[in-house]
Amino acid sequence: MAKKNKRAVHEAVPAPAVQATFPLWGRRFFPPVFFLLLSLIYFYEFPLSDQIIYGTDVGTDYHEGANLSVWEKIQTVSQPMWNPKMGGFPQSEEIRPQYFPTYPIYFFTAFQRYIGWRYILTMFFAGLGMYTYLRQVNIGHWAALWAGVAFMSAPTFLAFPMAGQYAKMGVIAIFPWMCLFLERGMERGRLIHLVGLGGMIGLGVYSHPPNMFYALLGLGVYFLFKVYQIYREKADLKLLVQRSGFFAFSVILGLALGAEGAFPLFFYTRTESKRATGEEAGGKTAEQQLAYARSWSLHPEEVASLVVPEFGGYDAPLEGRSNYWGRNPFKINSEYFGVLAVLLALMVLPEFRRRPQVAMWAGIFALALSYMLGQHMPIHWVAYHLLPGAKVQRAIAMGSFVFAFAGCVLAGLGLHRVLEADEEERAILRRRLLIAGGALTGFALLLALFPKAITGGWIAALYSDITPKKQQILAAGYNWIAKGGLYVALVAGAGTVLLYLRLQQKIAATALIAGLCLLTLFDTWRVDKVYLHYIDPDRYADIREENPRAVQFLKGDSEHFRIFPLPSFKILGQPGYHLHGVPIITGFHDLTIGRYDRILQELEPVVQMLSAKYLQGAEVPYGDRELLAAIQPLLNLLNGKYLAVPKPLELALADYPLRFESERFRLYENTQVLPWFYLAPEAEVVKDGEQALERLRSGRVDPQRVVLLEEEPPLVLDGAGDPSRDRIEQLTYDLPAGLIRLRTHNDGPRVLVVSENYHTNWSVFVDGEQAQMLRANYVWKGVIVPAGEHEIEFRYFSSTLAWSRAATFLSLLCVLGIVGRALRRRSVATAA
Known part of the structure; x- marks a missing residue:
């Protein structure tokens, strides 16, 4: 027996040698390293220089934070209460980008350099997230790897740097991880996975709340499908209720974690911001709001551009080129996610009846695309009237990442079928490949050969109200459209050949994936590169010194x-x-x-x-x-x-x-300008805001002498006393802290007007006693001040911020407790 044991030990020794010969691309560390290297290569000019990545929304302050200490940057995590810009607005209700986990990078570099590193990390997590999700749903390593490349390089995702919309990209990168934790939670029912989903939702909220609206819609459809699947396959009511409860818990937890970045913004946007409906707030009418919600939607031209992005066109502002002839005013992005992804998705689409994953993602793709089409499809109108938050959304095309993700998942499923199919299945797939590949390549070739005829037919059938200016842009871009069609035809044709060779078992899986990755990067880069521009900040003066x-x-x-x-x-x-x-x-x-x-x-x-x-x-x-x-x-x-x-x-x-x-x-x-603070001896009540604005605009009233109020004041203002003897002394004017303190000396009862926007989060105190704050002269805030000397204090307090901050703190404690419990259990299990 002892000899046998010795022999067994002796025979087991060569095992490490076998492990050592395991292919590099099969190691667990290969996918994250691969996606990180690809992200660094894509933005290669950034880490190897002192340049920054240009983005319009990031602004032209190319030296922001360059001269601040680490401690001064840490202090920027604290959110100011009030911002004086454009009459003042409640900054306390704004999103919290400084709560996003990448923000500490800013402590050690300039802000624009931080944004560059965030782009790289965002691209990395997008690719790795797609790969990890597909592996979770039993898609093979190679198919998942290619799908990760397709998603992370898609112009749907990587066309945002030019606009500086890194926050939207953050939500897109997190979305695969949300789907991953939702899938694990619904399948396994473990609390830690649903906490993971909640955590991802919270992170998305702190990146870009409007984009999270579309992510949550996508997750909701995903959840409903999983519920239906559980009901159909297991008919277990108890399990159904449990999983539904877990999902509801994770969404509530995620919204609680992101509460400080979500709810103040949500309620303010609905009530007093320029997006709000209602005449009283100076906002839009119901009809205007619906049109606003449909603004910047997709149109039929953008759907055709999912095959050939040059079809509907896109603008290249830094090149001074406009090739967009669609129905929006301009376009500095693209919804394109690669013709190879479209090809592979079409190959697997006929299996939707017998493959639940195909049916689910095809349904999500169709629903998302229909929603983004706005006025062209009824689904947006229904959602606008039924879904909370839909009325304050605009630029709904920003949610295109949902159908792009669905398309890439379907493509991953299709590629997995190509790689794993048996002989009988390969014959079926070859037929589908020839049909889908031939159709896509044929359409692209026709567009390359006859761009004027194809677009002319499109206009005649679907776009008869095209403006002369758009027609001029189209006519000038025929050659550009033809070139794009040729590119797509080459990529689609080459991809079809590679896939066909694989289905004939004539090339290895590694060769197929390498070829598809190169074709995908070639295909998407021609669009991505238009929206990637580097700037040397040293060529520009610090705006503080201009x-x-x-x-x-x-x-x-x-x-x-x-x-x-x-x-x-x-x-x-x-x-x-x-x-x-x-x-x-x-x-x-x-x-x-x-x-x-x-x-x-x-x-x-x-x-x-x-x-x-x-x-x-x-x-x-x-x-x-x-x-x-x-x-x-x-x-x-x-x-x-x-x-x-x-x-x-x-x-x-x-x-x-x-x-x-x-x-x-x-x-x-302007020698006639009104002072910032003034004491008006008279008031006139004009209850209709538009009438008050018309009086002020026409100049028929002196607002410093006669203040227009929209409600009856608590005191009679009869002009008593000598206004020339009135004085105002400024004691404190700290808008970030939300505090204004003044001392008034007035010869009679007056309306004190402060030229900062009226907002309900402000309250006013006269000699320590709370008083009625009035809307004065349509936009400003005011208060009635009796004759004599008084101390006036305006204080800012957001009750929404207070309870949402408490919700964030309590939910964070909850998450830490659950994670700590899971780690302890794992430690005990490992020790056992």
């Missing part, structure tokens, strides 16, 4: 005020023209308060005419004096003390004397 004389002059003015940049606020975003730290009247922000945005709409026609005149050289029927006179009362109301005019433009208006001139700007003073 125009120092003009900024010093403006900041040297002891009063609070705003400036009105002419001809457009966009001038101040150009290199060399920043006026950092100076508040302006106009601009853009998603969270602008509805009523302030309504006033900006009154200014917009004048801004457009000035831009046409000075930026485009167009003839306009009015002179500068007439244009500015039309908006003078609103400029006064909005504290527009200076007109900032870039050189060489020059104004010669008596009402706006030149006060300062620097290398790049002339500053003209």
Whole structure:
């Protein structure tokens, strides 16, 4: 017996040698290393230099954080309460990008460099997530590896850097992991997996809440399918209830984890932001809101572009090229996810009746695409009226990642069938391949040969209301469309040949996957590269140091005020023209308060005419004096003390004397501007907001003398006392902390007006006693102050933020407890 044991030990010795010869690509570490290397190669210019990745939404502050200490950057994690931009908005209700796990990278580099590293990590997790999910649903290593490459390189995902929309990319990268934990939780019923799903939902919320709306819709359909599958296969009511409870728990947990980044934003957007419905908030009517919710949707041209992305076209702004002839104003992205993914998905689609996974993902693909088509399909109208949050969504095409993910999963399923099929199945797959590959290649070749005829037929059948401008763009892009069709034909044809050779058992799986990966990267890169642009920040001055004389002059003015940049606020975003730290009247922000945005709409026609005149050289029927006179009362109301005019433009208006001139700007003073704080001796009640705005716009009322209120004041304002003897002393003006303290000395009862946007999170106290805060002059906040000396304090407090922050903290404790319990159990099991 002893001899046999010795022989057994002796014979077991060569085992490590066998392990050592195991192929590199079969090792467990190979997929993450592969996806990480691919991500680094894709952005190779970034880690090997000091460059940054250009993105419009990231802004032109290329040196942000470069001169801050680590401690100063850590302090940016704290969210300010109020932001003074554009009349002020509740920053406490904004999303929390600083809560995302990658944010600590910023502590050790400049902000724009941090964004670059986040792009790399996001791409890596997208590919690895797709691979891991497909392995979970029993897809082979090679098929899952290729599908990961297809998803992480898809323009649906990688066309966002140009727009600087890294936050949307974060949700897209997390979505495969959500599906992974949902699949594991529904199959195994272990609490740790559903906690994982909740954690992924929470991370998605802190990346981009609007995009998470579409991720949750996709997860909801996935869950309903799993419920149906359990019911059909097991008919176990108890199991069904348990899994449903687990899913509900994970979603609630995820929303609780992300509560601080989700609920303040959600409720504010629905009530007082520019996206809100209702005339009282200065927002949109129900009809306008529906049109707004359908804005930037997909159209039939984008569906055809899923096969040939050049068909409907896309813009290349940095190249000065516009090839988009579709129905949206412009397009700086693409929903394309690769023709090979379309080919492989079509190959497996006929199996939807006998393969539940195919049926589920085909259904998700169809539902998601129908939703993104907006007004072209009824599903969006139904969802708009039934789903919470659907009414405040816009740019619904951002949810295209759901059908792109579904398409890549179907492609992975199809490739797995190609690799694992037996002889009989291979014969069936060869027929499907020839049909699908031939159709895709044929369509692409026809488009390459006859772009004018194909697009002309499309227009005649589906797009009869195309504008002359779009027709001109299309006509100029025929050669570009033909070139794109040729590219797709080559990729689809080559992919068809490789797959056919594999189905004939004439090439190995490794050769097939290598070929498909190269074709996929070639196919997607021609689109991706358009939206990847590097900038050397050292070529640009720090915006804090631009125009120092003009900024010093403006900041040297002891009063609070705003400036009105002419001809457009966009001038101040150009290199060399920043006026950092100076508040302006106009601009853009998603969270602008509805009523302030309504006033900006009154200014917009004048801004457009000035831009046409000075930026485009167009003839306009009015002179500068007439244009500015039309908006003078609103400029006064909005504290527009200076007109900032870039050189060489020059104004010669008596009402706006030149006060300062620097290398790049002339500053003209508005001598009729209203002060930031004022005590009005009289008030007029105008309960209709639009009527109040019309009175103010027309100039028929002096808002400093007669304040327009929308409810009866608690005191009678009869103009008693001498207004010239009234004084206001500023004690504290800390908007990030949400505190304004003033001391007033007034000769009679007055309305104190503060030129910051009215918002319900503010409350006011007079001599320590809470008073009624009033909406004054349509947008500002005010309070009635009796005669005499008084101390006025405006305090900001968000109850939504308070309870959502508590929910986040408690849910985090819950997660830590569950994870700790799971780790202890694993430790005990390992020890046993």
